[in-house]
Amino acid sequence: MSLEKFADIYHRASERKGGKQQLESMLSSPLSQEQIANIPNDRWLAAFSMKVFQSGISWSVVRKKWPNFEEVFFGFKVEPLLMLSEEQWDKKASDKRIIRHHAKVKSICENAQMIHEVTLKHGSFGKMVAKWPSDEITELWLFLKKHGCRLGGNTGPYSLRQMGVDTFILSGDVESYLRSYQIFEGGKDTKRSLKAINQAFAQWQQESGRSLTQISQIIAFGVGDNQV
Template sequence: MTIEHFEDIYHRACQRKGGKQALESLLQKPLHQDEIAAIPDDRWLAAFTMKVFQCGIQWKVVRDKWPNFESLFFQFRLEPILMQPDEAWEEKARDPGIIRYLPKVMTIPANAQMIFDVRVDHGSFGEWVAQWPKARIVDLWLHLKKHGKRLGGNTGPYALRQMGVDTFLMTYDVEAYLRATKIIDSGKETKRALYAANDAFNQWHAESGRSFTEISQIIAYSSGDLHDH
């Protein structure tokens, strides 16, 4: 299998978006490693929680209620969350100020524990993520899926992107491109597909020097219907 040169992908994206300047103006860029490392643990838990609750409903509904989430869940500080008894979570899940769904509410203490466990070994969750090797970014996705709760599929990667982590996303457009070019040929959540996609992004990064975040968006703009990238 021959992977398309990134220069050709970029040229096609420029044509579709009205030129280089127009394309570049659309591209989101990741944060630097030191900025990722400085993100407090509570903001990681907040990001994971937001994406869990946004799954399956309009994102705006969650954003509109988000101040209530912050207030009800201790601004997502790990210590008070991890000290709550089970019955407290059942009560919080009935609060009319949030989206009342106990299984999603219960991801908060579970994911708080995941973050706390990382903190014990690495100082902070942000420092740990900042040091993750980009050449195997999908292994970070798999860690979130295995050790977190409801962070599989696109939920974990979307939360990472929201926090400024340099990662590609397996959006509809990116997946369609990877399938059309036969880079992946199995379910998008299989390790075979994830590693094949990661390897392709490694090649494009080596060719272009661009971040995975930029490459992911450029691929989508080069071939897709321009959904979120």
């Protein structure tokens, strides 16, 4: 593995984007731990559900229908959803107001159960996420994959990023960069690969003092076809 200095990564990205000021204006910042801890359970379930439905479907189509999802699924309130019977879930899966996909609708039920179980242990789902060490963020990805439904691959990380959690994203550009420097080989979702990737981002974080979110964005801006 040959780990590039973050200063060089930043320099390349700023050149491609028209300078440091332009690059900085394009970066986003994660929420604080306190803000994450205060996010209610229903918003976590809504975020996971939206990303599940957006997988393989136009994101804009899902967003356009999302007010209907909020209505059909009680604003994604966990407790009322856990009280539904199998027949009631089947009925919701065939509701014409939403995107009718039975397996994805049932994932809402399973992810509601996951959030409920986490809440019993930690007080709320947000409190658990807020306490998760940033240098072990891929372990949180694996938690979502193991205990959630259809939250593997990039679905879990994109959901976390949408909620303001400090995480990098293995987008196509970021993955290509990491592979080109042999930071990992083989499947990106294996424990071995994720550990190696996490270590690289932890090193860049120590060098730069930046969030994982911004490091991920800067890497992506420095490669691929997004040059200004």
